[in-house]
Amino acid sequence: MKDVYILAIESSCDETSMAIVKNGHEVVSMVVNTQMDTHANYGGVVPEIASRMHAENITMVLEETLKQAKMKVSDVDAIAVTYAPGLNGSLLVGIECAKVLSLVYNKPLIAVNHLAGHIYANHIDNEMNFPLLALVVSGGHTDLILMHKDYDFHVLGRTLDDAVGECYDKVARVLGLKYPGGPNVERLAKEGQPTYKLPTIMDDGSLNMSFSGLKSAVINLVHNETQRGNEINTSNLACSFENAALGELERKTDLALSKYQVQELIIAGGVSANKHLRSIMENLANKHQIKLSVPPFKYCTDNAAMIGSAAYPLFLQKKFATHDLNASSHLDLY
Ligand code: KG4
Numbered sequence: 001m002k003d004v005y006i007l008a009i010e011s012s013c014d015e016t017s018m019a020i021v022k023n024g025h026e027v028v029s030m031v032v033n034t035q036m037d038t039h040a041n042y043g044g045v046v047p048e049i050a051s052r053m054h055a056e057n058i059t060m061v062l063e064e065t066l067k068q069a070k071m072k073v074s075d076v077d078a079i080a081v082t083y084a085p086g087l088n089g090s091l092l093v094g095i096e097c098a099k100v101l102s103l104v105y106n107k108p109l110i111a112v113n114h115l116a117g118h119i120y121a122n123h124i125d126n127e128m129n130f131p132l133l134a135l136v137v138s139g140g141h142t143d144l145i146l147m148h149k150d151y152d153f154h155v156l157g158r159t160l161d162d163a164v165g166e167c168y169d170k171v172a173r174v175l176g177l178k179y180p181g182g183p184n185v186e187r188l189a190k191e192g193q194p195t196y197k198l199p200t201i202m203d204d205g206s207l208n209m210s211f212s213g214l215k216s217a218v219i220n221l222v223h224n225e226t227q228r229g230n231e232i233n234t235s236n237l238a239c240s241f242e243n244a245a246l247g248e249l250e251r252k253t254d255l256a257l258s259k260y261q262v263q264e265l266i267i268a269g270g271v272s273a274n275k276h277l278r279s280i281m282e283n284l285a286n287k288h289q290i291k292l293s294v295p296p297f298k299y300c301t302d303n304a305a306m307i308g309s310a311a312y313p314l315f316l317q318k319k320f321a322t323h324d325l326n327a328s329s330h331l332d333l334y
C-alpha cells in the first residue's frame with residue numbers, strides 16, 4: 001500500500017502544534033509552540049489570549065512543520081484537526097486553518113477528538129495490542145477505557161468530579177507553585193515524605209473515581225494552618241497529595257485489570273508524564289503479566305503528532321469531515 005502522509009493540527013488549549021505523520025506512527029516533523037509562559041502570569045489559561053496567540057502563530061507553525069519535513073502541503077494525503085473537546089476559540093483557529101488547507105489543496109479533512117489523540121500517542125513508533133486498557137489522565141479527563149479494536153472505546157469508569165490533572169493544578173496554586181502545576185508538584189513531592197493525613201478516596205468497589213474531596217482537603221489544610229500561623233512543609237504536603245491521588249489511580253486500574261482480560265495497559269494524557277505514575281503502572285503491568293505502553297514524554301502533553309496518529313484509522317476507513325465542521329468544547333469521545 002502507498003504511504004499515507006497526514007498533516008495534523010492541534011490548537012485545543014494553549015499549544016499551537018502541527019505535525020506530518022506517516023502511516024499513523026512515524027513522525028516526519030512536529031512543531032509545538034507553547035503559550036505556557038504567557039498564561040503562567042495569570043495562574044492558568046486565559047481563553048481569549050489563547051485564541052489570539054493561536055491566530056498569530058499558526059502560519060509560522062505551518063511553515064516550520066513543512067520546512068522540517070522538506071514537504072509541501074500538496075505532498076500530503078489529508079489534513080487532520082482536533083475539533084473537540086477544548087476551548088472553543090482556540091479550537092476554531094485550528095479548524096479554520098484545516099478547512100482552508102483542505103479546500104485550497106483539495107485534500108480530505110479528518111476531524112479528530114483530542115482524547116483519541118492522547119490514546120493514539122501510544123501508537124507513535126509502537127503497535128497497540130488489543131484488547132487494551134487505557135488510563136486517560138489529563139487536565140480535563142480521568143477515564144478508564146477498554147478497547148477491543150481501533151476507535152472502539154468503552155468507558156469502564158471515570159472521575160465523578162475533578163480530573164486528576166486539574167487537581168494537580170489547583171494544589172500547585174495553593175502551594176504557591178507556578179502554572180502548569182503538575183510537573184512542579186511532582187518535583188516538590190520527590191523531596192518530601194507523606195506525613196500529612198489526607199482522606200482516602202472512593203472505595204465503593206466501582207471503577208469510578210473522585211478527586212474533589214482530596215483537592216478540598218489540601219486547600220482547607222493550607223488555609224487552616226496559615227490562619228493558625230503554622231508553617232506548612234510544602235514538599236511533605238505535595239508528597240502526601242501525590243500519594244493519595246496516584247493511589248486512587250492505582251487501585252482503580254488494578255481493579256479494572258482484575259475484571260477484564262487485556263493484552264496491554266496504556267497511559268495517556270498530560271499526567272502520564274509523571275514518573276511516579278509511570279512506575280506505579282509498570283508494577284501493575286508486571287503484577288498482571290501484561291505489557292505497559294507509555295508515550296515518549298514529548299507526546300504526553302498536547303501535540304499534533306498524536307492527532308496525526310489518531311487520524312490514520314479514520315483515513316483508512318474514509319471517515320472524512322465536511323467543510324461545515326465546527327468546534328465543540330464538551331464533546332465526549334465515548
Ligand atoms: O493532556 P494535557 O496536556 O492537556 C489536557 O488535555 O488537559 O494535560 C495537562 C495536564 C495539566 O493538568 C498538567 O498539570 C498535568 O497534565 N501534568 C502533570 C505532569 N505533567 C503535566 N501532572 C502530574 N505530573 C506531571 N509530570
Ligand code: ZN
Pocket residue numbers: 114118138139269270301302
Ligand atoms: Zn490534552
